[in-house]
Amino acid sequence: xxxxxxxxxxxxxxxxxxxxxxxxxxxxxxxxxxxxxxxxxxxxxxxxxxxxxxxxxxxxxxxxxxxxxxxxxxxxxxxxxxxxxxxxxxxxxxxxxxxxxxxxxxxxxxxxxxxxxxxxxxxxxxxxxxxxxxxxxxxxxxxxxxxxxxxxxxxxxxxxxxxxxxxxxxxxxxxxxxxxxxxxxxxxxxxxxxxx
Numbered sequence: 001x002x003x004x005x006x007x008x009x010x011x012x013x014x015x016x017x018x019x020x021x022x023x024x025x026x027x028x029x030x031x032x033x034x035x036x037x038x039x040x041x042x043x044x045x046x047x048x049x050x051x052x053x054x055x056x057x058x059x060x061x062x063x064x065x066x067x068x069x070x071x072x073x074x075x076x077x078x079x080x081x082x083x084x085x086x087x088x089x090x091x092x093x094x095x096x097x098x099x100x101x102x103x104x105x106x107x108x109x110x111x112x113x114x115x116x117x118x119x120x121x122x123x124x125x126x127x128x129x130x131x132x133x134x135x136x137x138x139x140x141x142x143x144x145x146x147x148x149x150x151x152x153x154x155x156x157x158x159x160x161x162x163x164x165x166x167x168x169x170x171x172x173x174x175x176x177x178x179x180x181x182x183x184x185x186x187x188x189x190x191x192x193x194x195x196x
Contacts, residue, residue, distance in 0.1 A: 017083050026064065026076040032086045033065035033098070039082030040133070040145050044154065045071045054155040056105045057145075059133050063087065063098045080146055113156060119166045121156045123175065130186045139177060140187040148182055 017037060020026060026034050026041065034041075036058055043055040043064055055071070057079075058064050066074050067089055092098070112124045126143065134141035149163045156163070167184075170176045177185040 017085055020078045020082040020084065022078055022080050024078050026078065026082070026084060028066040028074075029086060030067070031089050033063050033067060033089065033092060034076065034084040035087050036060055036062050036064065037083040037085060039078060039080040039084075041082060041084075042077050042079055042151065042155075043069075044075050044077065045073055051157070052154040053157070054109065056102065056109065057129070057132075057155070059145075062101070063092075063094075068099065068102055079151060109155070118156065118158050118162050119169065121158070122152065122163065122166050123170065125152065125155060126170075126176065126184065126186050127188070130188065134186070137185060140185045142179075143184045143186060146182045147184075 020039075038060055041058045041062075041064055043058065045053050045055060047053060055069070055074075056064070064076050066076075089095070108128060112121055112128060115121045115124060129143045129145065129147075130141035133145055134143050136142075149160045149167065152158075152167075153160045153163045167176070167178065171178055175187055177187070179185065
């Protein structure tokens with residue numbers, strides 16, 4: 001696996017920003033965590049059959065790292081260009097808050113993935129993404145994460161083809177507007193019946 005970043009950070013390089021290219025991986029630090037300054041990171045693992053299991057989606061201000069998980073393998077993929085700084089564990093004073101954020105997100109994603117129908121899972125995921133990472137625009141909330149259909153499928157344990165079909169259905173129903181670069185505007189006032 002090739003890591004694309006500007007320099008290999010050492011645990012003592014606190015407050016030094018490192019830049020990672022889209023689709024590259026944040027390297028593991030046994031005694032450190034990564035604080036995301038800009039961009040988005042997906043953490044995931046694999047099952048024995050190669051199936052990807054998304055563990056979380058993280059953005060500016062969030063903290064990720066192998067030290068927060070016992071899973072093997074544990075990967076941190078940059079979904080966009082990412083700027084991140086190394087936080088040595090012994091200097092990280094907000095570890096409890098970080099652990100709580102990871103637990104809460106894991107629970108939220110577990111509930112989303114527990115729905116039986118892919119369309120329900122997807123609309124719930126889009127609503128969650130719009131609340132966590134979205135910004136208010138004229139016609140709803142913009143999810144400007146540039147998530148591919150494959151990214152969404154991996155998060156939900158579905159297929160790219162199914163996600164493409166359901167997104168097309170949502171667009172026809174007026175629930176979303178798809179923009180260039182895989183950006184989505186969610187029309188929150190239109191999704192109330194999925195909440196029932």
